[in-house]
């Protein structure tokens with residue numbers, strides 16, 4: 001775990017050895033304690049260097065240990081002992097020094113970093129704070145404002161930025177360990193008192209109280225109910241206002257609350273869930289580790305509307321050559337201008353040259369003949385998409401992967417239009433496509449593991465979190481959104497207002513409630529889909545909107561708004577009113593309230609008092625129930641896939657872990673019982689009927705989420 005060698009005669013070199021990231025597990029901590037004692041006890045050793053093997057200093061505490069009983073030497077006394085050592089200790093930082101890894105380095109007397117290293121205190125992203133002295137040492141070393149920034153955001157900084165802050169003493173392009181060993185020899189006899197960060201005064205700006213107030217307000221606004229960022233501010237405030245020992249005591253108290261919190265459990269689950277989705281599998285048995293992707297050098301995007309533009313930018317920014325096709329001259333010119341603007345703004349932000357020369361624009365589909373992969377992003381219309389796939393199949397080389405950015409249409413029907421249906425997959429991006437992290441890679445019954453592996457790898461290369469999912473209407477994300485939206489409309493019919501429903505969902509942690517989100521996305525999008533499905537039509541006998549479709553309850557409220565030209569923000573009216581079209585400030589609309597009253601009267605609906613609990617349970621549990629159906633159907637391989645899709649694609653609050661993790665937290669028996677209750681009250685709403693897998697999980701004794709896959713396997717094998 002920690003290896004000790006003596007180098008250059010007088011330097012004790014402690015190497016952290018625990019792949020993949022040299023995390024500070026119990027065994028590692030024990031190793032460091034033992035090796036430090038050895039280095040301090042050897043009279044020939046005058047100074048010590050701590051480094052990590054394989055070019056990685058340390059990824060912090062071992063997150064896997066957090067759920068269980070902690071054993072081994074605790075981190076805080078270990079770091080104190082290093083700081084108190086009578087011989088200089090130098091941290092040689094290569095790769096990363098994160099969380100407890102950076103806190104360990106802060107306990108050392110000097111820090112030398114490789115120029116490509118990154119450092120940070122990302123504990124907040126795991127629902128924690130830097131609880132091994134980091135919240136007290138960092139502000140003492142780099143000042144309160146910079147420490148607040150790093151600790152409340154958890155962002156990683158480059159070695160150059162760390163040097164500017166004074167977080168590291170030196171950076172090097174050479175072998176960091178060699179440089180650190182030479183440095184350690186040079187400082188061997190120097191006094192250490194001025195190198196112990198815990199003894200530094202915490203230098204604060206004169207308006208420190210104002211600063212804390214401002215930061216606290218910002219953090220509360222952006223935390224969406226997460227408690228760790230607030231505790232991080234409180235811990236740094238303790239560093240600024242209390243002596244070190246008292247500050248450490250405050251850090252300990254705050255950490256104790258966070259450590260056992262449900263939010264920390266959710267965020268730590270989510271950390272591993274993000275990694276689990278990379279290990280995809282298909283019902284055929286094809287897997288990430290047995291399916292090799294084919295390299296993509298040149299890609300094409302067909303259709304340069306909002307989605308096509310974003311996808312083009314994402315590809316070009318990642319260094320791919322892109323052929324961008326739009327058949328209409330005017331739209332092509334507009335798209336070209338918009339894409340260039342997006343690339344220029346992005347490049348300015350990142351301090352790089354814009355990738356304008358990566359894109360070739362064209363109006364003719366023939367221009368994609370030599371590309372390795374095409375992403376079709378034309379209007380969401382099956383007939384149009386089929387035509388494009390037929391053309392692509394005729395034009396492209398036989399090995400070209402043909403992908404569709406459809407948000408829910410049948411991938412198989414598109415694959416059937418081509419010569420090589422095994423090379424067809426869905427690549428469902430989320431708007432704005434160059435910003436949003438999520439990509440659903442959709443495999444149809446004919447898609448080959450090669451095509452899935454290639455799309456997954458492409459997603460990774462353009463910085464997306466890619467999740468492989470099966471082919472069904474709406475795939476995972478939009479399929480689960482349907483019952484959620486449906487419940488929100490039913491709640492309006494029964495007496496709620498859009499403001500109340502949104503308020504409840506925003507208090508839960510969504511960035512936007514369902515109605516504000518619909519206004520932003522545009523109500524006409526769903527309306528067109530419902531019309532194509534024959535849903536948004538009046539009853540042929542009465543000419544009135546009908547509230548029942550094929551025996552199921554249906555709310556025509558959204559259709560009625562669209563008939564009035566209320567498409568949301570873009571028309572200045574939707575579920576809310578806006579000062580002008582395009583404005584983003586949603587205001588309650590008295591017209592909408594009267595409209596709802598009249599609607600209820602027309603349909604003899606008696607408004608009843610709907611409380612917070614009912615909104616949350618009906619919207620979230622119906623969505624979760626659909627999630628269980630998706631697992632049962634094999635559309636998602638595991639609950640982690642669904643949770644990652646919801647956090648990255650639908651602004652589900654990460655500190656609740658994702659809808660499936662949330663269900664486990666609430667208790668599957670409670671979710672089942674409440675669904676049964678609501679289904680009894682609304683027997684014409686099938687999405688409220690608890691699904692078989694949920695019942696099975698409850699009957700199996702509610703296993704932890706990590707064990708669900710075993711039950712899912714059994715349920716699927718019985719189908």
Ligand SMILES: CC/C=C\CC(=O)SCCNC(=O)CCNC(=O)[C@H](O)C(C)(C)COP(=O)(O)OP(=O)(O)OC[C@H]1O[C@@H](n2cnc3c(N)ncnc32)[C@H](O)[C@@H]1OP(=O)(O)O
Pocket residue numbers: 020021023059060061062063064075096098099100101122123126128130131132272275276
């Ligand atoms: C008293 C409490 C004191 C301190 C608190 C802490 O220190 S909390 C931990 C703080 N550290 C972090 O948050 C770092 C988390 N890790 C990362 O951000 C990335 O993993 C990292 C280190 C930047 C590497 O990224 P990369 O993309 O190269 O690899 P990947 O993320 O896929 O990770 C590789 C495998 O390592 C596992 N892993 C990473 N960090 C930890 C960790 N701290 N503890 C346990 N395991 C860790 C990760 O799960 C991957 O495993 P795999 O089985 O391959 O999925």
